[in-house]
Every structure is written in C-alpha cells, then in structure tokens.
Amino acid sequence: MSDALNLSGGFKDPALDAARAFRVALNAMSQPGQIFEMTGIEPPLPLSEAAGALLLTLIDHETPVHLGGRYNSPAVKQWLSFHTGAPFLPAPQALFAIGRWQDLLPLTQFAHGEAEYPERSATLIVECDQLLNTGSCLTGPGIKSQTFLNLPDERGLAANAALFPLGLDFYLTAGSQISGLPRSTRIGGV
C-alpha cells in the first residue's frame, strides 16, 4: 500500500470540540426527531461529518465498535484507531455500531440490554442520505406533542421501541445533520 495514512481531520481542540459535540448529542438524544448540526471535523469517507464527530466524542478503548458494510474499511479503521483506540468487534459484542441501515441488519444481533441492566445495549449510528422532518410520527419523552422524521425503517424501529425498557438507541446522521432516536420514542403514533 503506497497510500499515505490519512489521520488528519480530527478535533482541533479535543477537550472543547468534544464538549460541544457532546452537547449536541445530548440535546439530540433528549429531543428525539429534532435535527441538529454537528460539525468541525473531516473524517475519511464514507464517514459523515456528524457520525465522525459523534464517534470521536463517545468511543475509546473501553467501547467495542462494529463497522458495518463499507465502513469496515482500512481508512476508517486507521482513522478511528488513531483518534480513539477503540477495538473493532463483531456486532454481538459492540457497544457502538456505524453503517447504513441495511449494513446493521438484523438488529437482533446487537446487545439489547438486560431487564436489570437495560443500559447494557448498543447505540447504533445509522448513516442516511438526508434527514427531514417528514414521514413517521414520533411521540414520547423529549417530544412536546409529536414530531416527524424520515426513518430508514418505521416497522423495524417501532419493533425496537416496543421492547422498552430494553432495546437499541439510535443516532441518524447525514452530512452534518444528526437526530437522536432512543428506545423510549414511540413510532407511528401508537
């Protein structure tokens, strides 16, 4: 391989940039369906700006990460290894996963938490083409009355929500757009 390693494009000031990115992540997870902006880094393709910033904010050597589909590439692995030191493991052992929706299926392969420890579940970062406040109706904690979001798969995500308090938590990302979708969000107006 003659390609030079491309490890640039991370946080310029890690402590402050991660603090700002986390605030966006917290706002997004506590206000499901609202679309926020997460910027400030240049990760290698196919990682989006928002997904890259989110990973650099949340993962480290304690958090196994699963790379789905095209994300399981040397460029992504080297970049994430350099910036975070996170180990790459198969889906069942992962605390975080990144990929397109179809890369992450079936959802049952991920840890869903246990009745007495529901937080022991994976967080999935789903890369999308564009986030829009149209489509599926969302209700639940963090949502004043209702909101709408174009979900990759309404039925699959509604099935996940039905497992509450178990289940997976999601971030949907597209470019610099990011939206949170925790297990507590009811989907389809039910």
Next chain:
Amino acid sequence: MSAYNFAYLDEQTKRMIRRALLKAVAIPGYQVPFASREMPMPYGWGTGGVQVTASTLVPEDRLKVIDQGADDTTNAVSIRRFFEVTAGVETTTEADRATVIQTRHRIPETPLQEGQIIVYQVPIPEPLRFLEPRETETRKMHSLGEYGLMHVKLYEDIARHGEIATTYAYPVRVGKSYVMDPSPIPKFDNPKLNGSPAIQLFGAGREQRIYALPPWTPVKSLDFEDYPFDPSRAAGQCALCGSTSSYLDEVITDDSGGRMFLCSDTDYCARRVQEGA
C-alpha cells in the same frame, strides 16, 4: 486556565460519564451506574452533580449553582468558583439567564425554559433503598415494576399520621415505568418535574448513579385516589418580598421565639424586592 483540562475531568472520564448520560436520557428514570471519580470535595457536597456538570459544560455556557435555593451559601459558592477556575465559564445567579443550573435540593421558582439543563445533586438515588437495603433486590423490583412496597410505605404514613408524611425526596413515577427519587427537593417542587421544558440530569457521586428526564416527560408523584398528592407550602408570606406563592424557609431571629418566613430562592426574592413587589 491551562493548569486544568477543560472542566477539571480528564477526557476519558468525561466520555464514560457522557455515555452514561446518553443511556440515562434514553431510559428516563432508570439509574445508570457510572465509575464516579474522586473530586476535590467530599462526598455529600455534590460530587455527582459536579461530575455531570463537568461532562456537560461547553465554554459558551452560563452556569448558576444553588444550594437549597440560595446562590450565596457555601456549597453553591464553592462549586460556582470551582467551574469558574477549571472551565472558565461565565456564571450568573439569574435563573432565566443560566444555560446550566446545578442545584442542591431545590428547583428555581422562575420557570425553566427550553434549552436549559438542570443538574441535581443526589445523595441517595434509590427510592426503594430505605425499604429494601439490598441492591440486588431493588434492581429486581425496578425490572419487574414491583413498587407495592412504596405504596405500603405511603399507606403507613396515612395510617400513622393521617396524611402522607413524606415531605422531601417524594417518590415519583416516570411515565408508566420507573419509580424515581427526585433528590431531596421539597415535594412543593415535584409538580415542576412534570413536563418540564428543560433537560433534567441527576448525579449521585458516592452511590455512582446517573439518571435523567428528557424535556416534556410525564412525571407523577405517587399517591392514592382518596389521598391525592398535595404539594404543601408553609402558610405565610416572605418577610422580604411578600411572595405568597414561593417556597418558604422559616428563620429564627432571636432566642425569645421571634421568627420570620423568607423565600428559599434568593434570586427570585431579590429580584422581586428590586422590582418593588
């Protein structure tokens, strides 16, 4: 400023706390264990709240810290100063100007707004702890939604005292799932938990638990149909600002029985005095 990492904690610790916070908002009312760190202040002084605040702050924040409603008591002053030194953030006493409010045992009288974050210091996060000391059992009770014991406790209050005698740390149910300890706020403040527009984060340092309420989460104080929840308040008015609706502290003024009521929320009271209320 360069003597400390931003907001005191190291980055790995902040990531660990941040991951716990995200799981906490995803499972409202559930206590997420976290690896609480030694802080440069003793347990019981808000180490849980401080760690949550440190992991949440951004340089642009404006921080307010209150202790029993007051901005000028030891705990509030020292924590505010701690973040001035280690995070370099602006601080304020005005509840409506703050972006992050760390609190011990009160929710401000000034209604919280969308976009604000309130961080509660929590001594005992487990609402069932004094009914069942074993963590293995309380964990099982939460997973099964088995809260009969808590209702027995409230019933025994009524049998003994004629009313529910719990006046602070009054247990609440989050939506239809977890029973949660709102930290030792007076039950007067419980209605403010329900459907709050702010993000509510709870940190217990010694007990190593973090839990949360996203905005607009339904929170109900436990009660009975024939003994509905009553957010009681001292029958009196503030001697300084004359408020008849705020939560009051009773202050003894001499050794011959003199006493007065004052607002526990100093910011609310001072501003009412200034406005000539």
